[in-house]
Amino acid sequence: MNNESQSVAIGVDLGGTSVKSGLVTVTGEILYQNKLPARASEGPKAVLSQIEASIKDCLSHADKKEIKGIGIGSPGIVDNEGMVKSPPNLADWDAIPLGREVEKSFEFPVFVENDANAAAIAESKFGAGRNHPDFLFVIWGTGVGGGVILNRKIYRGPSGGAGEIGHISVNFEGPLCNCGSRGCVEAYVGQRYLSHRTAEKLRAGEKSIIVELVSGDFNKIEPLIISQAAERGDLLANHVLTEAATLLGVAIGSAMNLMDLRVSIIGGGVSAAGNGTMNNIKHSVQRHVLKPLRADIQVIRAELGNNAGMLGAAGLVL
C-alpha cells in the first residue's frame, strides 16, 4: 500500500458460507482482503449486515486511496434491474435489490452481478482470458456453472440468466437433474453426482487410492481429490474423470457450436488439478464441434482460483 493516490474498487464475493471483500486495483492486485461468515441461514437482513461490515472493514484499510465504487458477486439470478432472485443457499431470500440496499449505507455506486458471471469477468480482465476477447467460462465444482464473455463483456442474456452451461442436456434419457430436466451435464459431473457415482463404485468393491485420500470418508470425495488420484495412476479415478471430462466436453462443444466460440476457460475445483483433465476436455470438445471451429479450440485452466469472484466483482467497477 505504498501508493496512496492509487484508485481501487471494493470487490465483494457473497457465498452461502462466507462474505469475502477486498480492495482491488485497476490491474487486479488485491491490496487487502477479509472474510466474514455470511450468516445465510438467518435471512437477508443478517446477510446484508455482514456485507456492510466487510465493506466497512475494507474502507478502514483504504488509507487515502480513491474508492471508485463497490462491486458484488452474488449467487442467484441478477436481473437487469439489479434484483437478486432466489439465490441457492441463502435462506428466505426471494428477490432483493441488493445494490440499492447496500448503496443506502455508502457514498459509492454499487454494482451487482451473478457470481459465476463475476468470475468470468475476472478471468477476462485479470486472468486466463486476458488475451481472449470471446470465451466460454466454466466453473466445475459442486455444480457446473459458467458465463459467456463476448468482445470482453459478459453476455447476460435478455434477463440476466445466461451462462447455464451446466444445464445443457448431454443425454435426453440421462439421470434426473435437480433442475427437473434429464441428462444435464451437471447431473453427470457436478461434485455431488460425480462423488456419488465414485462412492458407489468403491462400495461395490472397486479398488482405489481415493479411499486413502479421503481417509475412508466418502463424503469428502470431490473432483479435485479424484483428479489427484488419477494423476497418481489410479485406474478408477482415471476412468471416472475421463468420462466426466468427455461429457463436459460434449456440453462445451454444443455451446461453442451454438455461439460460435473457440475458447473455454475452466475454473472451479478441478482447475487446480493436473493437465490430464484439461486435455481430456479439449479432445472431447474437438470431437464435438463443427469443422470450422475444430483447429482453433482452446481449453485453458482458469488462473484466479478462489479470488475470481472478488476480483470480478471489483471488475464491475473498474
Place this chain on the structure above:
Amino acid sequence: MNNESQSVAIGVDLGGTSVKSGLVTVTGEILYQNKLPARASEGPKAVLSQIEASIKDCLSHADKKEIKGIGIGSPGIVDNEGMVKSPPNLADWDAIPLGREVEKSFEFPVFVENDANAAAIAESKFGAGRNHPDFLFVIWGTGVGGGVILNRKIYRGPSGGAGEIGHISVNFEGPLCNCGSRGCVEAYVGQRYLSHRTAEKLRAGEKSIIVELVSGDFNKIEPLIISQAAERGDLLANHVLTEAATLLGVAIGSAMNLMDLRVSIIGGGVSAAGNGTMNNIKHSVQRHVLKPLRADIQVIRAELGNNAGMLGAAGLVL
C-alpha cells in the same frame, strides 16, 4: 406498384438449386420476384452470373423506385469480412467475397448474410418475431439450422458461425452426425435421418398411411408428410414425430438455458404442419429449461415460409 417513389431493397436468396430475388418494401411487401436455376454444379462463376441476372431482372421491374441496396442470403459461413466459406451444395466454392464480387456489377451497396440468419432476420422484422426482441430461430427441414436474434439483431458470434442449434448433442452416445460428432439433434430429426428411420419401420412391416401419402416411394418421406399423417391419426407417424419434437425440444431447452432465451420460432417444412408438433416441442422445452424460464416459454410457428430467405436478405439493407 402504384407508389413509384417508394424505396425498396433487392433481396436475393441463394440456394443449392435456385436463386430467388425480389423487390421488397420497408414493410416486407414483395412487389416482384423471380427464380432462376443456381447452376451450382458449374462452379462459382456460373452461380455469380445467375445472381447478377436475377438482380438485373429485378432492377428492370423497379420502375422509378429508389433502390436502397442489395442483400444476399447464402449457404455456408459468412465471416465478418463478407467471405462466403464452404457452402454445402455449391461446387468448387472455397471462400469467395460474394458481396464485393456482386458490387462490381451494380451501383448499390451489397450485404451478405448466412441463409438461416437471413431467415431469422426476416421473422424478426416481418414475421412471427415482430413482437419478440429476443428469440431462437430454428429451421427444421433437411437438416436443423437456425439463428439467434438478440435485441432485434442477429447474433453472428465472433466469426459469423453462430446459430448451429442442429449441432447441439442431445445424446453423447447417439448416432453419428455428418459433422463428425455424436447425437446431434440434426442426426435425430433432420429430414434424411427422420425419413430413414421411418422408412426402416415401414420396411419392417409397421402399418402407416405414410406409404399411401408417398405413393410407395420411401424417398419422398419428409417431416411435413409425416406430420400430415400424424394429423390424420396415424400411430407410426405420431410416434416418430412426437419423439422428434421431444428431442428438438431438448436441444432448444439447452440453448435457452445457455443464452437465457424464452421464445423459439420454428421454420422449415414442419412449420407448415398442424399444431400438434408445435405443442410437443413446447412441452419438451418446458421440461428441459430452468425454472425461471419455464412459465414464459413460447414456441411459435414461423410465418414467412419459403420467402423468409429473400425477405431477410432484403432486411439486411432496410
